[in-house]
């Protein structure tokens with residue numbers, strides 16, 4: 001009797017067959033639940049590396065200033081670098097329109113009701129988007145401090161934004177997204193003088209308690225404060241990425257789903 | 268609610284494993300999930316019946332084992348227990364630690380009902 005194709009189960013004996021089954025076969029797997037997304041993310045990273053660009057995923061709550069930061073970054077750096085933006089924040093084209101108004105290519109992913117981007121959505125976007133000649137590619141993720149942190153998109157680095165109006169305890173409440181950050185940007189710093197209870201030091205301490213050594217940059221995109229530190233960080237990271245690419249290496253972001261180390265250890 | 272996406276991805280893997288082993292029915296699926304994985308075990312449990320409906324895993328049980336939070340210190344070398352918002356070294360207090368366990372969301376085991384098992388009954 002054939003043991004693999006199931007031809008010995010007919011509709012007549014199926015229910016009996018399933019009732020009498022006692023034995024089972026246990027298959028050990030040890031794979032990340034999002035293995036498929038991770039494979040797609042690795043493929044996306046190959047696209048990015050082929051064009052020697054640096055891909056940065058921006059994560060924050062809705063309204064923390066991701067698009068405003070991109071606008072200010074484009075204003076300051078578009079003479080020096082070629083910038084592209086993949087917008088995933090909302091179903092509307094609003095953010096993409098704001099970016100295109102600055103003369104920079106922007107592709108809007110329409111996530112519909114999705115609460116995060118995944119690697120497949122970004123891959124679809126890549127095939128509608130000229131990567132050739134870009135230096136910096138920003139991916140503005142859906143405004144959400146929970147879900148985006150679980151899905152690797154193939155980005156090299158994560159920037160997590162925390163606006164001062166949200167409170168300095170956000171890292172305590174959302175450890176996963178703040179631990180994933182390669183840089184934490186404390187945005188809307190122009191509000192600091194009128195906000196008595198936000199302490200940048202305390203926000204940083206909360207981050208350090210998560211065992212994160214990511215730099216914290218305080219800035220205001222609208223009032224042009226502290227932006228130079230962010231631009232220097234970008235230039236520095238782009239140079240580091242180019243050096244890695246020249247040596248045939250690449251960077252992997254710290255997004256949780258990318259971390260296969262533990263799957264391998266947990267035997 | 269990204270737990271539904273995570274569950275759908277899980278079911279894709281389980282379906283492939285069942286196919287590879289010639290099984291038409293999955294008895295149980297075991298995961299190991301850490302507190303820093305970004306997924307909530309209870310939300311995974313809620314999403315599982317929706318993701319598995321109409322698949323080989325439709326009748327299966329989802330078993331979730333919780334992984335402990337442990338860090339190892341790059342400064343003093345100690346491995347200590349940690350908490351969700353307190354991931355510094357438990358011995359020397361330094362923040363240069365690496366997570367040893369706690370951010371995994373791993374498919375550990377799939378229990379399949381296969382024809383071989385049926386023949387053995």
Ligand SMILES: Nc1nc2c(ncn2[C@@H]2O[C@H](COP(=O)(O)OP(=O)(O)O)[C@@H](O)[C@H]2O)c(=O)[nH]1
Nearest residue numbers: 062063064065066067068188190220221222223
């Ligand atoms: N005062 C002030 N307002 C800002 C700053 N950055 C953004 N905003 C405002 O915050 C709101 C949300 O910003 P936006 O960039 O759309 O946030 P996003 O949802 O994260 O992309 C807008 O009204 C911005 O004008 C800033 O640095 N200072």
Ligand SMILES: [Mg+2]
Nearest residue numbers: 066067089095
């Ligand atoms: Mg936006």
Ligand SMILES: [Zn+2]
Nearest residue numbers: 043044047123
């Ligand atoms: Zn491709």
Ligand SMILES: [Zn+2]
Nearest residue numbers: 115147268269
């Ligand atoms: Zn969600």
Ligand SMILES: [Zn+2]
Nearest residue numbers: 340343356359
């Ligand atoms: Zn220590």
